[in-house]
Amino acid sequence: MSWVLVVDDNEAIRDCLVGLLEDLGVGAMEAKDGVEAVAHLRKASTPPMLVLLDLMMPRMNGWQFLDLRSREPALAAVPVAVMTAMKDMTIHQFDVLKVLEKPIEYDTLRALVERAMPRHPAAVT
Amino acid sequence: MRAPDKTSKRLARHKSRVLELLQQRMPSSQARHEPLLEHVVLSLEGAPLGTQSFAAGHDALECLRAVVVLEDILFEVLEQEEPLTPEERSGLRTACCALRDAALELVQSREEQLRGAAVKSEERYLTVTRTTGFAVWDWDLKDAKLHWSYSVESLLGHPIDALSSLVAWLDYVHAADRDRVESGLREALEGGRSSWSDSFRFLRRDGTYSTVLARGWILHDAAGSATRVVGGLNDVTEQRRLERELKQQQLLTQAVAENAASCLFMVDAGGVTTYLNPAASAVTGYRLEDLRGKLLHDVLHPKYPDGSQFPVEACEVHRPKASARDHECVFLRSDGTEFSVSCSVMPLSTGEVGAVIEFRDITRQKAQHQQLVDAVQGRDEFLAVASHELRTPLTALQLQLQLVTHGPLAETLDERVKGRLGRAEQSLGRLVELVNELLDVSKLRAGRIDLEPKLIDGAAVVREVVQRLTPSLRDVGSELALNVPERSEGHWDRTRFDQVFTNLYSNAIKYGDGKPIEVEVTGDDGWLVLSVRDHGIGIALADQARIFERFERAVSERHYGGFGLGLWIVKRIVGAMGGTIKVESTPGDGSRFEVRLPRRHGVAP
Numbered sequence: 001m002s003w004v005l006v007v008d009d010n011e012a013i014r015d016c017l018v019g020l021l022e023d024l025g026v027g028a029m030e031a032k033d034g035v036e037a038v039a040h041l042r043k044a045s046t047p048p049m050l051v052l053l054d055l056m057m058p059r060m061n062g063w064q065f066l067d068l069r070s071r072e073p074a075l076a077a078v079p080v081a082v083m084t085a086m087k088d089m090t091i092h093q094f095d096v097l098k099v100l101e102k103p104i105e106y107d108t109l110r111a112l113v114e115r116a117m118p119r120h121p122a123a124v125t
Numbered sequence: 126m127r128a129p130d131k132t133s134k135r136l137a138r139h140k141s142r143v144l145e146l147l148q149q150r151m152p153s154s155q156a157r158h159e160p161l162l163e164h165v166v167l168s169l170e171g172a173p174l175g176t177q178s179f180a181a182g183h184d185a186l187e188c189l190r191a192v193v194v195l196e197d198i199l200f201e202v203l204e205q206e207e208p209l210t211p212e213e214r215s216g217l218r219t220a221c222c223a224l225r226d227a228a229l230e231l232v233q234s235r236e237e238q239l240r241g242a243a244v245k246s247e248e249r250y251l252t253v254t255r256t257t258g259f260a261v262w263d264w265d266l267k268d269a270k271l272h273w274s275y276s277v278e279s280l281l282g283h284p285i286d287a288l289s290s291l292v293a294w295l296d297y298v299h300a301a302d303r304d305r306v307e308s309g310l311r312e313a314l315e316g317g318r319s320s321w322s323d324s325f326r327f328l329r330r331d332g333t334y335s336t337v338l339a340r341g342w343i344l345h346d347a348a349g350s351a352t353r354v355v356g357g358l359n360d361v362t363e364q365r366r367l368e369r370e371l372k373q374q375q376l377l378t379q380a381v382a383e384n385a386a387s388c389l390f391m392v393d394a395g396g397v398t399t400y401l402n403p404a405a406s407a408v409t410g411y412r413l414e415d416l417r418g419k420l421l422h423d424v425l426h427p428k429y430p431d432g433s434q435f436p437v438e439a440c441e442v443h444r445p446k447a448s449a450r451d452h453e454c455v456f457l458r459s460d461g462t463e464f465s466v467s468c469s470v471m472p473l474s475t476g477e478v479g480a481v482i483e484f485r486d487i488t489r490q491k492a493q494h495q496q497l498v499d500a501v502q503g504r505d506e507f508l509a510v511a512s513h514e515l516r517t518p519l520t521a522l523q524l525q526l527q528l529v530t531h532g533p534l535a536e537t538l539d540e541r542v543k544g545r546l547g548r549a550e551q552s553l554g555r556l557v558e559l560v561n562e563l564l565d566v567s568k569l570r571a572g573r574i575d576l577e578p579k580l581i582d583g584a585a586v587v588r589e590v591v592q593r594l595t596p597s598l599r600d601v602g603s604e605l606a607l608n609v610p611e612r613s614e615g616h617w618d619r620t621r622f623d624q625v626f627t628n629l630y631s632n633a634i635k636y637g638d639g640k641p642i643e644v645e646v647t648g649d650d651g652w653l654v655l656s657v658r659d660h661g662i663g664i665a666l667a668d669q670a671r672i673f674e675r676f677e678r679a680v681s682e683r684h685y686g687g688f689g690l691g692l693w694i695v696k697r698i699v700g701a702m703g704g705t706i707k708v709e710s711t712p713g714d715g716s717r718f719e720v721r722l723p724r725r726h727g728v729a730p
Binding site: 010012013015016017019020023083085086101102103104105106107109110 | 513516517518519520521523524525527528531532533534557564620
């Protein structure tokens with residue numbers, strides 16, 4: 001069962017993203033910061049096909065989450081797409097699938113999720 | 126033959142007695158009388174008489190008198206010792222006569238010499254007065270006659286005769302000066318002084334007044350009474366006028382300097398302080414006494430603000446020969462505190478006589494400038510935060526709308542609802558654009574332009590943007606002529622490349638007045654040249670440089686929306702990419718923007 005983890009401290013954003021994923025027939029989990037995201041990942045029986053990650057969040061922010069992921073082999077393989085309101089060059093030191101600049105277009109997101117689906121060959125990258 | 130010989134021998138014997146008597150009878154004479162006696166002796170012995178040497182030390186008249194007195198003494202002394210024979214008497218008288226003749230001759234020749242010299246000197250005076258304005262006068266107090274050199278005629282216009290007495294002369298002295306001149310002269314004469322001088326106005330023959338300076342030397346007789354005054358007079362009108370003007374100029378300069386709000390220093394050619402005005406004194410706390418003899422540089426800033434030595438050779442201020450304008454530096458006050466100044470150096474007569482240094486305390490201006498810089502920075506930070514904060518709800522709003530219009534829900538919508546939502550999406554798109562502009566401005570202001578150069582195809586980006594803006598193009602009804610090669614690659618930041626072209630192209634659509642638009646991509650191995658041409662309202666020449674400034678727009682904001690930041694952002698981005706942008710425009714015939722971008726810039730990966 002393929003699912004997407006949505007990590008954003010803003011409820012309205014999470015709501016939209018979950019709505020979009022529902023439209024596409026993809027299950028979603030929500031986390032409002034890095035701490036919740038890590039908890040979800042550790043609990044899940046199968047890893048998600050994609051993590052949509054906001055950067056600026058309380059408790060554990062996006063950079064801290066990426067840093068932790070890179071040091072935990074079980075999580076390292078999970079593809080992450082970063083959503084940011086401000087272009088930030090430092091993000092490229094991490095292994096990220098794509099950087100989405102806010103405001104994010106529906107079509108861009110849909111293409112990204114569709115490509116991440118297991119049946120899609122591009123998801124391997 | 127023995128007698129004269131005998132007489133001469135006797136005279137030689139009585140020599141000292143004779144000279145003693147002669148000295149007694151001529152007490153005022155300073156000359157040596159011995160040569161006179163020796164001449165008489167030689168004459169008695171039949172030797173030929175030389176003419177000059179006997180008169181050494183005498184003036185001619187004194188010499189003649191001495192000869193007469195000597196004759197009496199000789200007879201007196203010799204007769205007293207032993208009566209002279211008639212032959213001896215006659216011989217002595219002959220010798221004395223010869224001496225008297227020689228003395229007379231001397232007197233005459235001296236007088237002639239003097240007369241010649243007087244004529245010569247009068248000529249000299251005339252020449253001198255013609256060039257320098259100088260006359261000589263001689264006032265004999267016994268006959269009250271006042272004699273003038275002829276030069277007085279050319280000097281004051283009066284004939285010599287008109288000024289031949291003191292009374293006549295005083296008549297021409299200006300009434301306001303007359304009493305003073307007269308009493309001053311009288312006091313000098315009666316007070317036994319040796320000189321007198323005064324400056325006064327004197328009526329010239331032509332009716333105008335000259336200012337003259339008169340000086341006299343007073344001669345006295347043996348009893349100490351003044352007998353004669355000899356002097357000179359020169360016309361100092363021009364000199365006095367120049368002095369007055371100079372004085373006025375000095376007073377004016379002084380008044381300006383003393384009352385000036387700006388601070389002034391003066392240095393000599395060597396950079397040593399010679400003057401400072403009250404403003405400079407008030408600001409620096411120095412008085413001239415503190416600075417005298419010191420290099421101004423050593424007093425004001427011997428060190429840089431960081432404490433390192435400030436060599437005088439490197440100082441802009443300490444160069445009396447070179448001017449400097451609005452040079453900013455730091456000065457020291459007398460209490461050791463520092464303050465910022467803006468100063469100008471004005472060399473006087475190319476520095477030969479020094480320089481004037483003018484400065485203003487700009488501490489307050491600097492503080493105000495810093496406040497302004499801080500305020501602008503605060504505003505930019507606010508813009509950055511605000512635009513950033515706005516993005517999150519905008520993203521949510523845009524996604525929510527798009528979930529309805531782009532997702533499966535769209536099929537359930539009635540066309541009218543779809544139409545309305547489409548309009549809402551357009552407005553939202555515009556809002557997103559404006560917020561993006563604000564964020565760009567704040568980033569560009571702070572000098573933070575994040576570029577991610579990658580090898581991309583610029584031609585493809587252009588086609589993509591054209592595709593994206595097709596609806597807007599259709600709305601205004603313009604035709605597009607697109608002349609873009611199949612590929613045009615370079616190392617550019619794709620988002621920024623897109624932004625630059627989007628901006629220029631959407632401007633062409635917005636200001637193109639529905640007329641044709643031409644987009645062209647050309648270039649060579651090193652550069653890509655992107656040109657966007659419209660045929661709309663155009664930009665006046667005066668506005669063409671201005672449009673690249675922030676918040677500038679060449680047209681009224683009533684007609685066209687936006688903050689007017691677009692071209693400023695474009696110019697900054699193009700600059701950061703190592704390129705250039707220029708505009709050519711004719712009002713009424715549209716504009717052509719040309720961007721040139723290097724295919725590789727800086728240390729692109």
